[in-house]
Amino acid sequence: MPRPLPDDLLKVPHRRDVSFARLTTLGVGGLCRWLFEPTTEAEAQAFVRACAREGLPWRVLGGGSNLVVLGDLEMPVMKLAFPKEIRREGNRLTAPASHGHIALAEAAAGAGLAGLEFASGIPGSLGGAIRMNAGAYGREWVDVLTRYRFLTPEGELVEKAPESGEFRYRWSFLTGGRVVLSATADLVEGDPATIRAQVAEYRGKRGTSQPLSKRNAGCIFKNPPGLSAGRLIDLAGLKGLRIGDAEVSPEHANFLINHGRATAAEFAELMAQVQAKVREVHGVELEPEVEIWRE
Ligand SMILES: Cc1cc2nc3c(=O)[nH]c(=O)nc-3n(C[C@H](O)[C@H](O)[C@H](O)COP(=O)(O)OP(=O)(O)OC[C@H]3O[C@@H](n4cnc5c(N)ncnc54)[C@H](O)[C@@H]3O)c2cc1C
Incomplete structure (x- = not known):
């Protein structure tokens, strides 16, 4: 049974039971039971202080573009919601x-x-x-x-x-x-x-090399020293390997894509299969570049 959260923490703006599928670019994950959205630095500070005092584990979420969340998270998650002023x-x-x-x-x-x-x-x-x-x-x-x-x-x-x-x-x-x-x-x-020409050139490069029309979390594995994770996965014949709606992108082997209804468990299984095959074929251990969150 999770313990009740302290009153000063509950004063920070928050929502309950928000799906991580809506908070991450990959679009999978269970429920974020407590999503705190401070609108000022003082509220963010109150959140951190309350969690530190209570010894509560917590996490900070940004745009969720480098994350795979496995299952529900009971611990408080903070996503800053400061006014967007530059x-x-x-x-x-x-x-x-x-x-x-x-x-x-x-x-x-x-x-x-x-x-x-x-x-x-x-x-x-x-x-x-x-x-x-x-x-x-x-x-x-x-x-x-x-x-x-x-x-x-x-x-x-x-x-x-x-x-x-x-x-x-x-x-x-x-x-x-x-x-x-x-x-x-x-x-x-x-x-x-x-400047605009440089931006357009970089975007063009991404458009042709990355599967940007499908939900993804960018590069899934780190490049091992001197090697390309994408190339190792490609050479192991894994492009297009699919579990449910989760697939190793046929365009860029280091991108896993969500065809729409993939689950976190399918991504976890796909990542494990890719790691096992790359180990077997190349003798190389692939380390995730994305962060994996679980309770
Ligand atoms: C299509 C695509 C292309 C990408 N291309 C690149 C690329 O070229 N280069 C590159 O470097 N990355 C790339 N990424 C990965 C990702 O976009 C970056 O790592 C990005 O900076 C993560 O930011 P985020 O806000 O989404 O962080 P999240 O995914 O929300 O979180 C990532 C980590 O940052 C922490 N975090 C978030 N906000 C804060 C905060 N305010 N204070 C402290 N910690 C915080 C989280 O706790 C977590 O540990 C790509 C991703 C995608 C989907």
Whole structure:
């Protein structure tokens, strides 16, 4: 029997029993029993402080574009719902962590600021992108990040510039109960037409190589050192392997797609079969790139 949540936590805006299928781009998962949606930094801080005090496990969700959720989650989940305001000071843009990542890249391009073109095809929220140090085409967030605000696991608010060791390839130290609240990108003035052309080129590349018409969670497995996970899966003959409505994309072997009614269990089974076959054929252990959440 789950224990009742404390009153101060319940003051933070929340909804009950929201399907993870609606909260993630892959579109599977059970119910999020408690979805907290703070609209201010103070509410987010109250959430973290209450959970820390009570010793309650919890999670923070962004756009759900790097997640596979298996089953229901009874623990509180926080999804920031701050006003989507972007502040400009000179060539610096500051946005709340809940801002759409692609929308931020588009706003930068629209303002004639170069530096976020790489982000224009990466879905999810700004907070998720900072946490993951998201990147593409040889650029990543740490290249433009100049300041950020976050909550510690105890709920203390910190604002700082990035330091060495805090960010590396698709990783940051912003895990384990740390919550990104906002981030500032240091950009450069550029020719709007050139920026738009670069964005269009990157989008075109994605359009031809990724199965973007089906629900997916991006690349499912990490590239093993010096190797391509997609190529290993392809060479193992797994493109098109299907369990129910979950399939290894025939277009891009490192994308698993949801044909509409796939379940989390089908994705878990498909991932396990891909890992087993790649182990058997290539002797390589594939590690998930997506996060897997279970109670
Ligand atoms: C079609 C497609 C293409 C993609 N292409 C790329 C790509 O080119 N490059 C790339 O790097 N990624 C790519 N991704 C993966 C994904 O979009 C990124 O990892 C993205 O940055 C995740 O952000 P999110 O808000 O969706 O995070 P979520 O999936 O919601 O969460 C991911 C992790 O971030 C944490 N998190 C979320 N918000 C916060 C916060 N405010 N503070 C602290 N932690 C937080 C979560 O707890 C979780 O651990 C792609 C995904 C898809 C579906």
